[in-house]
Amino acid sequence: MTDTPLSLIRNFSIIAHIDHGKSTLADRLIQACGALTAREMTNQVLDNMDIERERGITIKAQTVRLTYPAKDGNTYVLNLMDTPGHVDFAYEVSRSLAACEGSLLVVDASQGVEAQTLANVYQAIDANHEIVPILNKIDLPAAEPERVRAQIEDVIGIPADDAVGISAKTGLNIEGVLEALVTRLPPPTGDATAPLQALLVDSWYDAYLGVIILVRIMQGRLKRGDKIRMMASGAVYAVDQVGVFAPRMVPVDDLGPGEMGYINAAIKTVADCNVGDTITDDRRPATQALAGFKPSIPVVWCGLYPIDADDFEKLRDSLSKLRLNDASFHYEAETSAALGFGFRCGFLGLLHLEIIQERLSREFNLDLIATAPSVVYRLYRTNGGMEELHNPADMPDSSLIEKVEEPWINATIMVPDDYLGPVLSLCSERRGIQKDLTYVGNRAMAVYRLPLNEVVFDFYDRLKSISRGYASFDYQMDDYQESDLVRISILVNQEPVDALSFIAHRSAAESRGRSICAKLKELIPRQLFKIAIQAAIGSRVIARETIGALSKDVTAKCYGGDISRKRKLLEKQKEGKKRMRQFGKVEIPQSAFLAALKMD
Amino acid sequence: MRTHAQSEPSVALYVHWPFCRSKCPYCDFNSHVRERIDQTRFAAALRRELATEAAALGRRPLRSIFFGGGTPSLMDPQTTADLIADARALFDAEPNLEITLEANPTSVEAGALAAFAQAGVNRISLGVQSLDDAALRFLGREHSATQAVAALETARRLFGRLSFDLIYARPGQTLAAWRSELDTALTLVSDHLSLYQLTIEPGTVFEGAARRGLFALPDEDASAALYEQTATVAARHGLAAYEVSNYARPGCESRHNLGYWRYQDYIGIGPGAHGRLTRADGLHATRRHRAPEPWAERVERTGSGTTHDDLLSQQDCAREMLLMGLRLDEGIDGTHFAARTGMALEDALDPAILRAALEEDYLAWSIAPASTRLRATPSGRLRLEALLGALVL
Numbered sequence: 001m002t003d004t005p006l007s008l009i010r011n012f013s014i015i016a017h018i019d020h021g022k023s024t025l026a027d028r029l030i031q032a033c034g035a036l037t038a039r040e041m042t043n044q045v046l047d048n049m050d051i052e053r054e055r056g057i058t059i060k061a062q063t064v065r066l067t068y069p070a071k072d073g074n075t076y077v078l079n080l081m082d083t084p085g086h087v088d089f090a091y092e093v094s095r096s097l098a099a100c101e102g103s104l105l106v107v108d109a110s111q112g113v114e115a116q117t118l119a120n121v122y123q124a125i126d127a128n129h130e131i132v133p134i135l136n137k138i139d140l141p142a143a144e145p146e147r148v149r150a151q152i153e154d155v156i157g158i159p160a161d162d163a164v165g166i167s168a169k170t171g172l173n174i175e176g177v178l179e180a181l182v183t184r185l186p187p188p189t190g191d192a193t194a195p196l197q198a199l200l201v202d203s204w205y206d207a208y209l210g211v212i213i214l215v216r217i218m219q220g221r222l223k224r225g226d227k228i229r230m231m232a233s234g235a236v237y238a239v240d241q242v243g244v245f246a247p248r249m250v251p252v253d254d255l256g257p258g259e260m261g262y263i264n265a266a267i268k269t270v271a272d273c274n275v276g277d278t279i280t281d282d283r284r285p286a287t288q289a290l291a292g293f294k295p296s297i298p299v300v301w302c303g304l305y306p307i308d309a310d311d312f313e314k315l316r317d318s319l320s321k322l323r324l325n326d327a328s329f330h331y332e333a334e335t336s337a338a339l340g341f342g343f344r345c346g347f348l349g350l351l352h353l354e355i356i357q358e359r360l361s362r363e364f365n366l367d368l369i370a371t372a373p374s375v376v377y378r379l380y381r382t383n384g385g386m387e388e389l390h391n392p393a394d395m396p397d398s399s400l401i402e403k404v405e406e407p408w409i410n411a412t413i414m415v416p417d418d419y420l421g422p423v424l425s426l427c428s429e430r431r432g433i434q435k436d437l438t439y440v441g442n443r444a445m446a447v448y449r450l451p452l453n454e455v456v457f458d459f460y461d462r463l464k465s466i467s468r469g470y471a472s473f474d475y476q477m478d479d480y481q482e483s484d485l486v487r488i489s490i491l492v493n494q495e496p497v498d499a500l501s502f503i504a505h506r507s508a509a510e511s512r513g514r515s516i517c518a519k520l521k522e523l524i525p526r527q528l529f530k531i532a533i534q535a536a537i538g539s540r541v542i543a544r545e546t547i548g549a550l551s552k553d554v555t556a557k558c559y560g561g562d563i564s565r566k567r568k569l570l571e572k573q574k575e576g577k578k579r580m581r582q583f584g585k586v587e588i589p590q591s592a593f594l595a596a597l598k599m600d
Numbered sequence: 601m602r603t604h605a606q607s608e609p610s611v612a613l614y615v616h617w618p619f620c621r622s623k624c625p626y627c628d629f630n631s632h633v634r635e636r637i638d639q640t641r642f643a644a645a646l647r648r649e650l651a652t653e654a655a656a657l658g659r660r661p662l663r664s665i666f667f668g669g670g671t672p673s674l675m676d677p678q679t680t681a682d683l684i685a686d687a688r689a690l691f692d693a694e695p696n697l698e699i700t701l702e703a704n705p706t707s708v709e710a711g712a713l714a715a716f717a718q719a720g721v722n723r724i725s726l727g728v729q730s731l732d733d734a735a736l737r738f739l740g741r742e743h744s745a746t747q748a749v750a751a752l753e754t755a756r757r758l759f760g761r762l763s764f765d766l767i768y769a770r771p772g773q774t775l776a777a778w779r780s781e782l783d784t785a786l787t788l789v790s791d792h793l794s795l796y797q798l799t800i801e802p803g804t805v806f807e808g809a810a811r812r813g814l815f816a817l818p819d820e821d822a823s824a825a826l827y828e829q830t831a832t833v834a835a836r837h838g839l840a841a842y843e844v845s846n847y848a849r850p851g852c853e854s855r856h857n858l859g860y861w862r863y864q865d866y867i868g869i870g871p872g873a874h875g876r877l878t879r880a881d882g883l884h885a886t887r888r889h890r891a892p893e894p895w896a897e898r899v900e901r902t903g904s905g906t907t908h909d910d911l912l913s914q915q916d917c918a919r920e921m922l923l924m925g926l927r928l929d930e931g932i933d934g935t936h937f938a939a940r941t942g943m944a945l946e947d948a949l950d951p952a953i954l955r956a957a958l959e960e961d962y963l964a965w966s967i968a969p970a971s972t973r974l975r976a977t978p979s980g981r982l983r984l985e986a987l988l989g990a991l992v993l
Contacts, residue, residue, distance in 0.1 A: 526820075528986045529956060549960075552824035554984040556797040556845045561614055561866055561874035563920045564885055570919060573989040585956035587990065 004077045009258040010185045011216070013081040013096045015121055016106035017114035017472065021136040025106055025168040025177070026064075026082055030247065032174045033066035033078070063201075063214060063260055064247040070182045078181060079260045081201075095275065097123055099201050099216035099260060102130040102185035104177065105152075109135040109143040109165070112151050112443065115412045115474035121156055132180050133163035139170055151440050190257025196220035196281040199290050200230070201260075203273040205324050211267040215279060216260050218290060223254030227282035228265065231289040235272040236282050237265035273324070298330050298346025299407065299477060300353055300456055301390035303371035303499060304360070305342030311366055312341045318364035319343060322356065329356055334391070338499040338581050338593055339369055344391055347373075350456060369593070371499045373456040378405040378480050393498045395487040398538060405480040407452045410435070412445065413463070415471040420444045422466040430454035431505065449478060453485075453503070488513050488542070490520070491534040493584035499593060514543040516596065523595045526550035527586040609878050610661035610694070612859040613687055615646060616870030617672035618892045625740045625805035626767070626798060630872035630890050631670045642892070643679035645899040647686055649869045649888075652903040654690035657867070657877065662691035664698040664856035667721070673703035677712060681719035698723055698761075698855045705751030705764075706743045713751075713758050723761040723854075725794070726751060731781050735770055740805075752788050761852065763792035769826045770798050771815040778826055779833055786837040791852035795830055796845050797823060824982060831978065844927045844981055861928045863921040863940060871895040871905065876920075883912045883940075915993075917941040918948040922992050926984060931966070931975025945974060953990045962987055 016022035066078040081096040097103070103124040107113055124131055133152050135145045145165055152160040164180050166173040202214040215222070222228070226239045241264040243251040255261045267273060278289035306315050319331050330346035347353040353373060360366045377389040380402040389395060389404075411432075415423050417439065427434070427448045436447035455475070463471050488509050490500040500520075504512055513535030520533050524547055535543040581588055620631040665687055667680060684699060700723040701716050703709050713724070728748045730736050736744065743751075748764075755762050766785055768778050785793065798817060800810045809815060818826065831841045839847040843861060846854065859866055868875040868886065872895075875886035888905040889895040895905040912920070918941045925932035937945045946954070957963040962980030966973045980987055 528962075528983060528990055529960060550983060550986060551821050552827060552982050553820075553986040554827075554844055554982060556799055561860055561868050561876065563860070563863075563876065563924060564874060564887070566923050567916065567920050570923060570988060570992060573985075577989075585952055585990075 004256070004259070006190065006258050007187045008074055009077045009079070009188055010102070010181050011079045011081070011100040011188055011258065011260065012102045012104060012181055012185055013100045013124075014104045014106055015117065015124060016136075017108070017111075017117045020106050020108040020111070020114070020117075021168045022106050023082070025104070025134070025136065025166070025174075026080060028168050028171055028174045029066060029078075029080065029177065030064060032171075032178065033068050062247075063245050065244040065260065066246075068178050068182065071179060072182070076182050077259075078178075081260070094123060094127075095201050097127040097129065099199060100127075100129065101188055102132065102181075104132050104134050104181075105156075105158075106134045106136050106168075107148055107152060109138045109145045109148050110140045112144075112148050112440070113155050113414075114472040115414045115445075116472060118156065118412060119474050119476060121158075125158075130185050131158055132177075132184050133158070133160045134177060135163050135165045136168050138165040139167040139172060147441060155440060155445070188258030190217070190219050192221055192256050194219040195284050195286040196222055196226075196228075196279070197286045197290055198222055198228075198255075198279040200273065200275055200277045200279055202275060203324060205321050209264050211264075211273060211324070213263045213265070213267070213273055213279075214260070215255070215263060217255050217257050219257055219286065220281065221254050221256050222263070222279075222281075224251075228263070228279050229282040229285060230272055230274070230277050231280055231286075232274050232277040233272045235267075237267055239263055239265050297477075298328075298348060298376070298390075299452060300347045300349055300373045300375060301344060302347075302353060302373045303334060303336060303339070303342050303391070304331075304345050304357070305336065305339040305369045305371075305499075307367040307369060309340050314364070315343065315360070315366055315368070318360055318366060319345070321364075322359060326356070328352070336371075336393075336499045337495075338497045339371070342369075346390065350460060369499075372502055374503065375407055375452045375456060377407075377485065377503065380404070392487050392501045392503045395503060398486075403482050404485045406483045406485060408449050408478045408481055409452050409455065409475040410478045411448045411450050411455070411473065411475040413448070413471055413473050414443055414445050415467050417442050417444050419467040419470060420446070423463065423471055426459075426462055426466060430459060450475075451481075451483065451505070452477075453505070486537045488516075489536050490516055491532075491536060492520075492524075492588065493532055493586060494534075495583050497583075497593065500596060509537060510542045517543045517545045519596055520592065521545040521547055523592040524588055525592070527588070529585050531583070531586055531588075608658065608660050609865045610663045611657065611691065611877070612664045612666070612856050612864065612866040613650070613662065613691075614856075614866055614868045614870075614873055614875075615650075615665070615667045615672070615683055616868065616873040616888075617642075617667060617669040617675045618871040619674055620669065620671045621674070621742060622740070623805075625809070626801070628801035628804050629670070632892055634892075637674070639676045639679065641896055643676060643682065645896040645905070646679065646870055647682060649899050649904055650683065650686055650867075651690065652899075653867050653869060653875075660691055660865075662687060662693045662697065663859055663864070665700070666856040667699075667701045669702060671704055671709075672701055673709045673712060673716070677715035677719045680716055680721060684720040700725055700854065700856055702727060703751075703755075704743065705748040707747055707750070710747075710751040710754050713754055717758040722759060723763070724755045724759045725854075726755060726762075726764040728752070728764040728785075729767045730770075731766075731784055735773075738770065739767060749788065761791060762789055763794060763854065764789060765794045765796060767796050767798050768830065769818050769823050771817060773818070773826070775825060775829055779829060782830065782833045786834065786839070790849065791839075792846070792848045792854065793834065793839060794846050795834070797827065827982060828978075840929065841978070841981075842929045844984065858928075861924045862936075863917075863924050869905075879911075881911055883917055885910050885912055885916075914942055918943050919992055922948060923988060926974075926976045926988065927981070929975065929981075931964075931973045934972040934974065948993055949991050950993055953987075957987060957991060963991075 014022045014026060062082045064080050067075055068078050069075045081100055105121055135148055137143055138145050149160045149163055164176045166177060197219040198215040198217050200213055201216055204212055206212050222242055224239055224242055227236055228239055229236045241251050242255055242261055243249050244261040280286045306312055323329055328348050331343045334344040335341055357368060357370055360368055374390055374392055379387050379389045381400055382402045413423060430450055431454055432448040432450040434448055438445050463473055484506045485503050486506050486509050487501060487503050489496045517533045517535050524531060526547055528549060530549045531547040533545045534541045577587055618630055618632050619634055619637050623631060623633055665684060699721050701721040702725045705726050705728055729739050729741055731745045733745050800806050834847040838849055841847050842853050865878050866876055871888055871892045872890040873888050877884050877886060886906055887908040889898055889907050898905045921937060921940055934945045961977055964975055964977050966975060976984060
């Protein structure tokens with residue numbers, strides 16, 4: 001398989017909106033090429049993670065090598081890079097795209113183009129990909145292939161005359177997709193005799209094999225026993241094994257230009273494997289590294305704390321393992337008076353945050369508390385310094401601040417026109433500025449400039465509920481802009497609960513402060529002493545609530561001489577206090593803060 | 601009478617009779633229903649266990665005897681007489697030794713009261729629980745309100761001292777209904793009442809029923825109001841709340857129970873009975889096998905049904921003394937505390953909580969020339985579990 005001429009290789013990825021059938025199409029292609037027997041097929045072969053299968057989304061790029069005997073009599077090697085569809089994983093997408101020459105754009109023929117599809121298509125176009133539009137679900141009675149074909153041309157601006165109509169579910173015209181790949185996508189280029197240049201596309205930790213690296217060979221050859229060098233870190237390793245995903249790991253002798261595969265080199269130092277780095281031959285190194293990927297910049301931050309303080313080291317270890325697999329995610333240790341020891345973590349977006357949290361709980365069995373998400377602010381101090389601020393607790397006194405800038409996004413929302421009214425009011429409620437409003441059929445496409453701060457605060461949930469789930473939403477970071485932002489502190493018995501403080505536009509400060517105080521009053525059980533809850537900007541209190549002392553808590557009976565039982569109950573009560581946080585003379589269960597954070 | 605060194609503290613004796621005619625749906629005590637009870641066997645086992653314990657302890661002053669259960673009024677009165685005689689022989693009984701028996705106010709048991717008085721019992725505690733027939737049925741009791749009143753009449757003639765139990769804060773019970781029931785109760789007894797709020801205990805019939813939503817207890821505020829009214833009504837009749845759930849005319853307190861709350865030594869014999877005993881190396885917590893027959897079998901084999909005899913740490917002692925002592929209106933004497941636990945009272949308490957609780961009037965110091973006492977105020981006693989949980993280190 002290593003002698004495949006370049007002309008018989010096609011590397012491609014699939015771009016689609018959630019539920020438009022990307023993973024199902026991938027399954028059909030694998031089946032049609034006989035890579036797995038029917039018995040081995042489980043739905044969505046490439047979505048390895050439980051979360052991916054359950055949510056029907058792809059998070060991690062996966063790869064599979066297929067062989068296809070085409071109508072022209074040649075047998076082709078088709079390398080499929082599966083890509084995530086969600087904007088939060090744009091970084092993963094850019095990595096996948098850089099390893100391929102073309103893309104299949106899958107659009108549901110009954111639904112049309114969605115907001116999330118747009119960004120990925122534009123990325124593919126930027127990566128000089130040849131794009132083959134696929135109209136899926138043409139067997140559905142609601143399918144309107146002609147209308148959707150026109151929409152692809154209007155909205156995306158690429159020709160769609162020869163879009164391939166298929167049904168991934170029934171397997172209708174999968175052959176047509178395979179033929180289009182062979183005839184319409186360009187083969188890769190590269191020189192097998194040149195010094196090795198392999199793009200490090202991904203790396204992850206396998207419990208049995210250690211660190212596995214996914215590469216795309218651009219120039220030269222890579223074989224078992226070679227000494228490779230990571231061009232960025234300079235680290236050198238001997239290659240134990242090279243192989244391909246078919247989709248199981250199959251060792252091969254070597255990999256040539258245009259091919260994708262994995263390397264196992266007994267790598268111990270995770271930090272040496274920078275995704276986007278170039279791998280070269282240590283004895284005959286390339287003079288230049290490949291252009292890496294656009295580095296990922298976290299736009300949403302939150303604190304993650306173990307519910308059981310004893311799990312802190314386990315959390316640190318789990319985060320470092322996750323980071324290996326997901327370079328887009330950042331973390332640093334931090335301490336909270338209310339929640340103890342934890343980490344400040346940066347994510348590419350809210351879904352990314354949710355996915356990481358879920359992976360930590362499922363794959364690493366950790367119970368975590370997340371603080372309210374915050375965006376990255378630019379803080380200009382009166383002394384002239386500028387710093388990035390992503391933890392509201394770090395915001396200095398207003399007398400030290402010259403100005404604060406917040407990030408804005410360009411948001412694209414596509415929604416059936418029945419729900420357009422509420423969607424537009426939501427956007428203006430959130431300080432949005434309309435830039436464009438167009439119709440395609442009965443679907444409207446609204447483009448807004450919005451402060452990201454307003455989006456991380458329950459925007460998705462509200463959008464979903466006011467459009468009954470029909471609206472699709474996507475955004476790209478735009479720029480920073482000065483804004484009248486204030487930090488609202490939440491105080492319990494005069495002591496600030498750092499984990500609950502947040503930054504908001506002055507116009508929203510009072511109502512959000514009031515709602516958090518009211519929420520805490522509901523959530524904090526009555527204690528031995530009364531509790532004052534306040535929201536304040538600096539020293540000015542903007543909202544307050546009081547929780548009265550509990551009125552009765554005594555066991556009527558103390559049976560005879562069984563004092564041991566009473567003492568054991570006391571010890572249990574004291575044990576329970578490990579889950580409590582002290583605020584002056586009252587101890588408040590951590591669960592109350594957790595619940596308050598969850599409701600945000 | 602022999603004289604005693606200071607190192608031989610007085611003891612109280614608790615005798616547990618584990619059998620009942622039926623299990624009450626609210627009760628989680630160590631009680632068992634048997635078709636036939638081998639009176640001779642259990643009488644012999646109790647006497648033997650008492651002898652074994654006395655041999656280990658040596659002669660000590662005896663403060664009180666308490667027959668509890670189960671239903672100790674189902675015991676052969678002769679067994680009671682024998683145990684009292686044994687205890688008087690093995691220990692140095694104080695003058696006016698208080699000897700209490702718990703009894704149910706059914707007509708059968710009321711008929712046996714004279715025999716218990718004859719046996720030496722001088723204080724009776726009747727499990728009346730309610731003076732309302734519907735409530736008695738709900739509580740699974742075998743007697744009626746009329747029978748209870750009759751049993752009280754009989755008991756008053758036979759015993760110098762009389763107390764009974766009532767359970768209140770029952771589902772749906774109003775403040776007015778409880779006031780009138782309690783007023784009636786206070787005309788029937790003049791020196792002592794135990795007034796318990798109904799609590800749902802794990803493993804009882806009521807626990808399952810409450811979980812299925814068949815009934816609900818009054819909420820926190822309603823229950824607090826009932827509790828406060830109880831103290832007011834009792835006080836009007838001259839009974840003071842000397843403990844969380846116990847009310848007495850001054851001088852009529854249960855001396856036996858005061859011994860628990862003051863954290864003094866006591867011997868517990870019979871199935872599942874607990875003891876606190878000062879031995880050469882310190883204070884021990886003892887426990888007997890809970891199940892009646894295995895307990896008796898153990899006693900027959902070894903002389904004792906003990907399953908646990910553990911030396912308590914200083915912290916355990918301090919915690920237990922605080923848990924018990926703050927239930928009492930008199931509170932805890934700092935000097936006694938230090939003598940019993942080897943620890944200053946303040947050192948066993950969280951200083952910040954102590955300060956706050958004093959400010960909030962949950963706790964109070966009473967300072968007299970010879971003693972400094974820490975006591976929970978009525979308002980503190982109302983929240984005692986939460987207070988102890990925060991206060992006790």
